[in-house]
Amino acid sequence: MTNKKLGGQTAALSAPVYFTAWANVAGKKEGEGPLASSFDYIDRDDTFGEATWEKSESAMQKQALALALDKCGLTASGLDWIFAGDLLNQCIGSSYAARGQQVPFFGLYGACSTMGEGLILASMALDGGFGARAAVVVSSHFCTAERQYRTPLEYGGQRTPTAQWTVTASGAAVLSREGGGPQVTHVTAGKIVDKGITDTNNMGAAMAPAACDTIAAHLRDTGRAPDFYDLIVTGDLGDLGSQLLLELLEREGFFLNNHADCGKLIFDAKKQDVHCGGSGCGCCASVLTGYLLGGLKTGRWHNILFCPTGALHSPTSSFQGESVPGICHAVAISARGAM
């Protein structure tokens, strides 16, 4: 069998892997933002009917997957694999959500890059002949993330100007080897990049170098110019991280006039008081499974490079003085099947 790797970090699928269906659920604040109309369900109080925030997060993943399956007339038994992840310690958001499904399960930890990691692994499995259908499900919840990473909500800590707001949302995608619609054509898996940022309230700066590394690798590996894509959309760099990314890419010789960032898209930063923008695995996952795939379906865009970014630290590593390693995975999605 020929090697599908183009060299570097990128592989070209031998046949398209289709987004058969997608769905998302979001919290109240997200439902008051600019992308409200792209969410399938908006919860009134972010509990999703559960008694603890962690159980709420699991409920979100369950609901997002159920909605996606429903849209394509499948049940979970029609899936060969579930790839899932979240930000919680031991990824309990995902495993408790998938507990009720009778589907082989792969738990992932890629921080806020997890949607990209899941899409890459699911695409490689399906394109490699392993199964016909896979789901990728990812979530984050403001209230689970705050108390785990920062301080209890009741503490009411001040936020720095570079801080971002963890998005309460979950996105689910069902991928298939057959069908039609938006499709994955190339995948670029990220290396870990750490430029020594130690401010955990400045995730955009910590992740921008990784985003630059992966986007530059993708463009070099594929020989594509940035404007091949209608949109090169990062995960959750926010305002500051996005500025840094464009500067870093210019140094590499790439000038982007088609960059967008899910963390900037999902909130109206000023009106909604989220400082540098949204963050969390659920941020880019919910933007992909609504606004972005919706836009590919309706012909607004033809080619998108979806580039979720993640910060691979923990409170413990930060307390021990470590810097914040970043990662970014890129997935080329085409509306028309341009391989």
Add this chain to the structure above:
Amino acid sequence: MTNKKLGGQTAALSAPVYFTAWANVAGKKEGEGPLASSFDYIDRDDTFGEATWEKSESAMQKQALALALDKCGLTASGLDWIFAGDLLNQCIGSSYAARGQQVPFFGLYGACSTMGEGLILASMALDGGFGARAAVVVSSHFCTAERQYRTPLEYGGQRTPTAQWTVTASGAAVLSREGGGPQVTHVTAGKIVDKGITDTNNMGAAMAPAACDTIAAHLRDTGRAPDFYDLIVTGDLGDLGSQLLLELLEREGFFLNNHADCGKLIFDAKKQDVHCGGSGCGCCASVLTGYLLGGLKTGRWHNILFCPTGALHSPTSSFQGESVPGICHAVAISARGAM
């Protein structure tokens, strides 16, 4: 392309994926146990030269991978992908270890089943034509796990009779599409199984039903009888979990006389006061990358079914009254390439 899935949860690779090299490092207590001679490096004080236990765990992964690469004359640049995981919050053992490597990275969370999850995903990627070589690296450390999951070491908490001892070890395997030696032939990905066990000091009982589910699925999917394998070896069920597994499998009509458990193999439970045996991702990872692959290489065994088990809970989920979901992934490894 034909579907490589045999139905159910199992896929047959179209060509063998070879274990090109493997290596492990272990702590002092592990180095005093029955498998001491199968470890490549035994640390004198479990610090691995670092100032914090978390940094020690990263150092272990780095060293295990470096040793494995060294054995096959490669550097990290010869790898297409690294798949890695550990038990720590946000998997920092793995991401800080891989930070220095210029290799595309997939972070996994499968609790103590992570070595199995990594071998499955790496095998599917390589067999699917995605790259020529991948590494799978997994670790656990007694001191990081105790303070994260249970109590600070200084607290000196009593251990219950069903408790297991988290192994301080890391195992690394380099997989290749070409070459020779022990090889992966089939993979069976596990579903999440939860029978309502809430005692977090009885992981064996929580994980045994998942092990039963996956082993039975593998045997049904492949049509193989248990005695096709010289050894069906679970990850870290320990004494009690192993007994439960055999009873559960009998109810499914499978009678095993070739079962072994890495958690029982790695320690002399009575002499070393580890109660029900060893546990942790590093347990089965280090037993595989020493004792088991070594035995396949020298002809002691011809076919092994390697079945790491994991408990997908967290301290938070347990404090909230949740039961412990289990998972088990199975990997069929052959010395001769019997497909």
